[in-house]
Amino acid sequence: MTSIKSIGYNVEIGKNSLKQLSKFISKSNYSAFYIMADENTNEYCMPILLKHAPQLANANVFEIESGESNKVLEVASNIWQTLLESNADKNALLINLGGGMISDLGGFIASVYKRGIDFINVPTSLLAMADASVGGKNGIDFGGIKNSIGTITQPKAVFVYTEFIETLPKQQVYNGMAEVYKMGLIADKKYWQLLSLTDFTDNMEQVIAHSIYLKNQIVKLDPFDKKQRKALNFGHSIGHAIEALSLGSKDELLHGEAIIIGMIMEAHISYQKKLLTKSQLDEILNTFFDIFEPVQLKIKNNNDILSLIKNDKKNAKGKSLFTLLHGIGKCRVDAEVTEKEIVNAINYYTKLKAWAS
């Protein structure tokens, strides 16, 4: 059992985490409990949550449809409406039981309802455990742009019960690993090497705990994303654009899949800028080739990607600012990137024959 202190709250990780959650509920003085889940987490994770925290048996449950296309204003609006109709007051607690889609959406809903009610995250996917549930970023996709509306509001607690992963589809496990590898690449060379050499599935709890530890160290330095926290954006400038373009299409990519493409392209831009050597670039590529299934880039029009990148909230003064790698285990934030460098990186990716086409 690991406990990590974040900004005003704890992240409890391991077998006893749901017991801790039960204690948290018993000690609290909330007027009502609401649990948000999707159909999968309601089916597989809710019974386990209620077994450990029977006080929640009468909680109000919002079941929303799974999938990124539901991380939108309309769904948030329906939930605000239901909260109002059930007279949820400022003292209500929202429990987000699900993957990153649920914690992003639920955190946003709670952070603005009646100017903010408390929420806790109970992540059920690997991606949400290792990354999304911690750090207080939440939001929705709007206007075809990922996470374009949201707030930075910290949860009151996070309970990471790693056994939820047992029912997670295998593809979703790899989806989550993308962010874990990113953490090694930007902040911890030894961790990256360890992940590259060992079977992470044997050490899931330690892998998740270390990933949370690294993310939390960065978030604590810069909770509002002004400088150091931007390190976490590695792979996301291009990755988010590709993910947004794929949403709703028959070739829809998972977040982690888009981020793998984004990391390869942004590693290539780091190489173009001489921040990475060729052998470091190859090391990254070969590790991804070993671990992940090939992810195809089905978007044929570079301009679609470029125009979304121009709209990225990470930019400033009309310049495209990326987080790039500076060697393995270190990064450089706010690096100005040109259109030509982005197009070179797209071309590089699409020429990785066995992998990308």
Ligand SMILES: NC(=O)c1ccc[n+]([C@@H]2O[C@H](COP(=O)([O-])OP(=O)(O)OC[C@H]3O[C@@H](n4cnc5c(N)ncnc54)[C@H](O)[C@@H]3O)[C@@H](O)[C@H]2O)c1
């Ligand atoms: N806030 C942040 O810091 C942050 C960081 C990274 C990613 N994100 C966001 O996270 C989202 C992606 O998260 P995700 O990959 O967890 O997606 P997700 O929440 O859509 O979950 C993926 C799928 O797994 C299912 N699932 C989840 N847990 C399960 C379980 N235990 N058993 C069976 N099925 C289960 C879900 O129902 C869903 O179908 C994106 O919206 C991304 O933008 C946020």
